Amino acid sequence: xxxxxxxxxxxxxxxxxxxxxxxxxxxxxxxxxxxxxxxxxxxxxxxxxxxxxxxxxxxxxxxxxxxxxxxxxxxxxxxxxxxxxxxxxxxxxxxxxxxxxxxxxxxxxxxxxxxxxxxxxxxxxxxxxxxxxxxxxxxxxxxxxxxxxxxxxxxxxxxxxxxxxxxxxxxxxxxxxxxxxxxxxxxxxxxxxxxxxxxxxxxxxxxxxxxxxxxxxxxxxxxxxxxxxxxxxxxxxxxxxxxxxxxxxxxxxxxxxxxxxxxxxxxxxxxxxxxxxxxxxxxxxxxxxxxxxxxxxxxxxxxxxxxxxxxxxxxxxxxxxxxxxxxxxxxxxxxxxxxxxxxxxxxxxxxxxxxxxxxxxxxxxxxxxxxxxxxxxxxxxxxxxxxxxxxxxxxxxxxxxxxxxxxxxxxxxxxxxxxxxxxxxxxxxxxxxxxxxxxxxxxxxxxxxxxx
Ligand code: UD1
Ligand code: CA
Numbered sequence: 001x002x003x004x005x006x007x008x009x010x011x012x013x014x015x016x017x018x019x020x021x022x023x024x025x026x027x028x029x030x031x032x033x034x035x036x037x038x039x040x041x042x043x044x045x046x047x048x049x050x051x052x053x054x055x056x057x058x059x060x061x062x063x064x065x066x067x068x069x070x071x072x073x074x075x076x077x078x079x080x081x082x083x084x085x086x087x088x089x090x091x092x093x094x095x096x097x098x099x100x101x102x103x104x105x106x107x108x109x110x111x112x113x114x115x116x117x118x119x120x121x122x123x124x125x126x127x128x129x130x131x132x133x134x135x136x137x138x139x140x141x142x143x144x145x146x147x148x149x150x151x152x153x154x155x156x157x158x159x160x161x162x163x164x165x166x167x168x169x170x171x172x173x174x175x176x177x178x179x180x181x182x183x184x185x186x187x188x189x190x191x192x193x194x195x196x197x198x199x200x201x202x203x204x205x206x207x208x209x210x211x212x213x214x215x216x217x218x219x220x221x222x223x224x225x226x227x228x229x230x231x232x233x234x235x236x237x238x239x240x241x242x243x244x245x246x247x248x249x250x251x252x253x254x255x256x257x258x259x260x261x262x263x264x265x266x267x268x269x270x271x272x273x274x275x276x277x278x279x280x281x282x283x284x285x286x287x288x289x290x291x292x293x294x295x296x297x298x299x300x301x302x303x304x305x306x307x308x309x310x311x312x313x314x315x316x317x318x319x320x321x322x323x324x325x326x327x328x329x330x331x332x333x334x335x336x337x338x339x340x341x342x343x344x345x346x347x348x349x350x351x352x353x354x355x356x357x358x359x360x361x362x363x364x365x366x367x368x369x370x371x372x373x374x375x376x377x378x379x380x381x382x383x384x385x386x387x388x389x390x391x392x393x394x395x396x397x398x399x400x401x402x403x404x405x406x407x408x409x410x411x412x413x414x415x416x417x418x419x420x421x422x423x424x425x426x427x428x429x430x431x432x433x434x435x436x437x438x439x440x441x442x443x444x445x446x447x448x449x450x451x452x
Contacts, residue, residue, distance in 0.1 A: 002043075003044055005097060005099050005100070007050050008051055009051050024229055026236060028262060029260075032058065034105035038108070047068050048089060049070050055074075079172075079199035080188040080196070084186070097177075098175050099173070101173065101222060103222050128211050133217050143168075150203055155193070172222060173220070176202075241257065244259065248266075249270075253274075257274065262280040264281070266287070269286065275295070281297060283304075285302040286302050294310045297312060298315065298316070299314075300316045301336075307323035308324035309322050311329070314328040314330075320334045322340045326343070327346070330348050332347060336353045336354070339357070345361070345363070349363045349368070352369050352372075355368045355372045356372075358374075360376050369396065372398070375399045375401040375403060377403070378405070381405065382407045394410075400417050400420065402419060403417045409426060414429060415430070
């Protein structure tokens with residue numbers, strides 16, 4: 001039997017944030033979501049999250065995680081005190097307890113598998129994850145002999161100068177035999193620099209204690225401040241870009257682009273510099289994105305080109321061209337082969353195949369039939385000050401430059417709207433609609449000749 005406990009009760013003082021540390025975002029997921037995800041594949045029988053600082057907020061953010069038990073630690077008197085809170089909920093539990101720090105978000109799932117396997121094969125009372133860090137400042141130091149037997153952990157601030165020279169670092173990730181840990185938890189004391197109960201002190205009380213050293217020290221990066229948050233973001237971004245390059249995506253300037261965990265790419269995608277992909281975003285085969293795009297929670301089919309544009313919560317079918325300087329948002333839906341050009345905004349609108357809106361337009365709450373040609377400066381006036389209304393334009397219609405369509409309004413198929421029109425009434429199929437003042441030209445008058 002396996003139980004997992006994630007320590008997430010701390011305030012994260014060093015972040016200087018109103019947000020609890022474990023809710024800080026990293027590549028689109030919070031720290032604690034990442035930690036929970038890193039152990040999900042181990043299929044633990046119990047999953048417990050220790051909450052304390054802003055407990056309700058942390059609980060709310062994870063309310064949809066199935067089977068997660070929240071355990072309150074009040075006040076927060078250290079990592080050992082946090083795990084003491086499990087004595088009651090896990091009383092009678094038989095098996096291993098995997099303890100994860102809620103602020104160590106870069107663990108690879110395979111590493112936890114290895115940790116568990118080593119723990120089981122070695123028969124240890126505790127197996128902890130370690131790494132050799134070039135700069136271990138701030139981390140606990142692990143003292144182990146050549147056979148890998150651990151005698152204890154000393155926190156950085158409690159170390160002597162000599163002890164600090166030991167670069168074997170505690171990751172804050174442990175696999176315990178629960179019954180053995182439960183027996184020593186009550187023995188912890190607060191005799192340390194912070195006057196807290198340290199989980200790390202249990203290691204010297206348990207025997208045998210062994211460790212698993214990870215090859216990639218980035219995996220155990222802990223986040224205590226904004227600098228470490230940014231460093232972890234950089235590591236994650238690099239992992240994501242490498243992953244997608246291996247899957248057939250080209251980046252001309254990889255370091256200038258950011259991805260989310262939920263971004264998916266097809267093959268032969270070209271990503272030019274300064275492109276950012278967020279949320280659940282899907283990019284089809286052969287797309288060409290950038291330079292300069294932000295694409296969030298959107299789905300692009302094959303062969304789409306986007307240049308210097310912002311797309312949010314939108315879908316784009318095959319072979320559309322978007323930009324430069326276009327914005328699609330809030331349920332913009334383009335069918336195949338649409339062309340959305342410069343300074344065009346499309347919101348909550350459905351554009352059927354082959355629609356062209358090349359310049360300076362706002363299409364909001366509109367339904368456009370196939371091959372509609374939207375003239376430069378066409379505006380759907382969708383808001384009457386209180387409500388939003390829809391504009392419907394039938395297939396094959398054309399709007400002249402600077403047309404204003406005051407919604408609710410329906411134009412039939414093959415309608416032509418004269419340039420400069422403001423239309424407030426429906427127009428039937430095939431009609432030509434003018435909605436503007438007739439031009440008046442007054443020729444220059446003959447000036448009277450005072451001499452005659
Ligand atoms: C801890 C370890 C240190 C290790 C490092 C790895 C201890 C005493 N030290 O130090 O050896 O190298 O992690 O990153 O464990 N928390 C609670 N309740 C509390 C205090 C903390 O739930 O009362 C949670 C925090 O929310 C956090 C985690 O425990 O997620 C670690 O706490 P933190 O204060 O960051 O420990 P470190 O000083 O980083
Ligand atoms: Ca920490």
